[in-house]
Amino acid sequence: MSQRNTDATVRVVDAHPCPVREVLDRVAGKWSVQILVAASHGPMRFTELERGIDGISRRMLTLTLRNLERDGLVTRTVHPTVPPRVEYGLTPMALELPGTLQRLTDWAERNRGHIAKARAAYDAEHRPELLDA
Amino acid sequence: MSQRNTDATVRVVDAHPCPVREVLDRVAGKWSVQILVAASHGPMRFTELERGIDGISRRMLTLTLRNLERDGLVTRTVHPTVPPRVEYGLTPMALELPGTLQRLTDWAERNRGHIAKARAAYDAEHRPELLDA
DNA sequence: CGGGATCCTTGACGATACTG
DNA sequence: CAGTATCGTCAAGGATCCCG
Numbered sequence: 001m002s003q004r005n006t007d008a009t010v011r012v013v014d015a016h017p018c019p020v021r022e023v024l025d026r027v028a029g030k031w032s033v034q035i036l037v038a039a040s041h042g043p044m045r046f047t048e049l050e051r052g053i054d055g056i057s058r059r060m061l062t063l064t065l066r067n068l069e070r071d072g073l074v075t076r077t078v079h080p081t082v083p084p085r086v087e088y089g090l091t092p093m094a095l096e097l098p099g100t101l102q103r104l105t106d107w108a109e110r111n112r113g114h115i116a117k118a119r120a121a122y123d124a125e126h127r128p129e130l131l132d133a
Numbered sequence: 134m135s136q137r138n139t140d141a142t143v144r145v146v147d148a149h150p151c152p153v154r155e156v157l158d159r160v161a162g163k164w165s166v167q168i169l170v171a172a173s174h175g176p177m178r179f180t181e182l183e184r185g186i187d188g189i190s191r192r193m194l195t196l197t198l199r200n201l202e203r204d205g206l207v208t209r210t211v212h213p214t215v216p217p218r219v220e221y222g223l224t225p226m227a228l229e230l231p232g233t234l235q236r237l238t239d240w241a242e243r244n245r246g247h248i249a250k251a252r253a254a255y256d257a258e259h260r261p262e263l264l265d266a
Numbered sequence: 267c268g269g270g271a272t273c274c275t276t277g278a279c280g281a282t283a284c285t286g
Numbered sequence: 287c288a289g290t291a292t293c294g295t296c297a298a299g300g301a302t303c304c305c306g
Contacts, residue, residue: 028161072251118205
């Protein structure tokens with residue numbers, strides 16, 4: 001139970017997992033959120049996404065889009081022109097996500113400092129080896 | 134940038150990542166959320182957590198707790214008794230998380246059916262090999 | 267009771283190259 | 287333009303055993 005399946009192929013049917021995990025399995029991939037956010041203001045072309053999301057590779061963009069499409073979060077529309085034009089948009093249920101994720105963003109920005117300090121303190125205490133660099 | 138580091142040891146300092154990713158890197162681990170939820174109603178002992186979280190191994194419980202502690206989300210209190218008694222509680226900033234995560238839970242439960250259907254449809258269309266079992 | 271040490275499998279992701 | 291194919295790396299997480 002609980003798989004992410006970006007590269008891989010599906011295994012079995014999930015039983016009845018924790019619903020929070022269900023969302024996370026869908027959204028926690030390294031690029032999913034950025035794709036959802038990028039496409040939340042209207043459909044985007046493949047290359048637009050590629051340019052808009054810094055550091056993403058063609059491969060990961062394709063894979064992540066396919067997974068989002070498979071889960072019904074993203075729609076893929078091919079315009080049969082030359083050169084081809086493919087647009088990715090969000091489905092209604094996916095459009096609700098960026099707003100919800102915003103709360104997490106806020107939490108992160110509020111507590112970013114605390115976390116950094118906590119890490120430094122913990123490492124100084126329990127990880128002497130890490131004090132070089 | 135953007136690492137999860139459950140097993141591993143830290144690498145470098147993150148630059149200035151997307152804040153959403155920052156939260157997810159902390160919380161998207163397979164067990165983190167369940168631990169946070171379990172401990173949100175008051176401190177829990179190691180064995181209580183182990184029994185309360187279905188399917189978790191001793192190893193992953195320890196590792197995940199250590200990471201949460203390192204990030205300042207969980208406090209670890211050792212009572213020097215015999216036998217030892219160790220309690221894990223949430224820090225103030227961590228206590229805000231379960232409430233926030235609730236919104237994702239709600240989204241998941243509302244759309245669980247849609248997603249399942251979308252998957253089935255997608256697989257039927259694009260993954261003929263999977264139609265056995 | 268509350269861990270730590272070790273071994274292993276699998277899957278996420280990156281780099282590079284090729285294509286209708 | 288919008289992908290696919292292939293190869294390699296590395297970390298997440300499971301299984302098992304040992305310890306103060």
